Amino acid sequence: MAATDPRKSLRKRIKKTIASWRNKSPKTAPPFDTAKLVVMALIMSDLPLTQKEVWAWIMGSCSYYRNIAAEAFWDHTSGSLGASPTATKVRETFDDVYQQYEVPLLVSSGSSAVTDDARYSVGLAAGESWLHLEAEVGTFPFFKLPAELRNTIYEMVFQYPASGLRLRWWSDQPEVLSRDLDDRSSWNEPTQTTFSTDPSSWNEPTQTTFSTKSLSSILCPLLTSHQFYHEAMPVLFEINTFHCAGGSDLKSVVATMPNEYCKHIRSFSIANFDLSMKIADGEDDGADDFGQYSAHPLKMLARLTNLRALRIYVLERPGVSGGVASAEWEDSEGVRILRTMRGLDKVDCPGIPALQELLEKDMCQPKIVPHNAGG
Structure with a gap:
């Protein structure tokens, strides 16, 4: 037959x-x-x-x-x-x-x-x-499945494209970045939102607008039950990469994100970051007309207590006309803040290997745990 x-x-x-x-x-x-x-x-x-x-x-x-x-x-x-x-x-x-x-x-x-x-x-x-033309409507005892299988299902539900989710201060709809260019098996044409490593091009996608998915729709499966939330919420934040474009996004988004989300983020990247940023005097936490901040946006990274991978696209490249000279790296407020961080597995500064090496020496050191921790 x-x-x-x-x-x-x-x-x-x-x-x-x-x-x-x-x-x-x-x-x-x-x-x-x-x-x-x-x-x-x-x-x-x-x-x-x-x-x-x-x-x-x-x-x-x-x-x-x-x-x-x-x-x-x-x-x-x-x-x-x-x-x-x-x-x-x-x-x-x-x-x-x-x-x-x-x-x-x-x-x-x-x-x-x-x-x-x-x-x-x-x-x-x-x-x-x-x-799903022949999908059956019904229920089954999901929480009686083995924990390993439940975790696999959570990963299938909450795994977004490898490029990650880009968070913006003015929108509640994270921009879903396209997958790598060699992955066309079951996704939209990846060139619709190419993600350039050139910081100067980050303000605009190369062809069309980024795909979007509202934060509420991303998180709504977590409302299924208290146990589902307790088990799945960490998975969502642990397996995806999150992005902010510059100081305003970093300060606004990370500063207001609940601690229970922040502590589970493992991978983060920052674009259009200006190493020459100065800190303004005064109590105002916002930026003034000169792009200055009373509190440096990079200080917000301290909230990501279990961060393991950080990528920074520097807007003004050291050693380039108009940028920050290499000799000024250690005097940069941003670099000083970054070098206080510990416990990372990977630090990436595309196009600036010397800066990456400088940061790795400190940031990839083990965290110092107080003797009375947990006591």
Whole structure:
């Protein structure tokens, strides 16, 4: 007996799942989020599709979206001042799918990600896993699983791309940085948010905006139960790398982060950091017009009591015109603060090996534990 074609089988299930929505009441939205509809469209096609072609498949498969498109066309050609709120929301949600790193989209070779002419496809296994067409609803005794297995599940739930989560003082939505360029197996085209090692380029991503995921959505699984929170929260902060871009982000974000989060962070990086930063006099903890602080932002790192890896991208490079001369390193307030830290396994200063060596000598020394600790 000939083996069943996996893609043919999956397409058959998709057709069955969506068939009833082709001629459903146009006022009734299908129970699939936009990301699932995009993945369905790509699986049903033999060739990679553009965003417009994906949208055409969705309209042909669901009367709800077909009706929205028809109304938007009518409004546009009738001289309406703008699309309806529903049409605008649908379009925004559709565009967001191509920014979400979780959706297992692949960009065809030669295409630029998140552009009108980009062509997308999806791997069979990744697409099937994403759709969950035959998922069963029910409960099971999760906490009766072995602790090792529970920890593995926590890591699967909370492991974000290796590049990490970038925290900004003005936003509650951490920027999810793209994976390494050689990892294209089941993630969006990594060049959509290339993460340059050149500090001067950190203010703007090289092609498009960073993918975002709200902090509340990242943490919401922790609300499952008290035991889930107690076991999973440390995993979230231990296995991911966190980033701040400059002194303002470092001081605002780390200063306000709960201690129970700070103590579990193992890997941290800072971009656009100015070694020549001066400390202003006075009681004000904010920055003045000259970028000065009454308390040095690097002092906030003391809250990360179990930090093991630190990477610093220096904004003004030592020995470069306009930067800090090598001879001034030891007199820099920032370097003096860093050299008081102990217990790290790795310190990285891209492009400045001499500074990295200087910091490693002190920061990679064992922590001094008081004799009465724990007594």
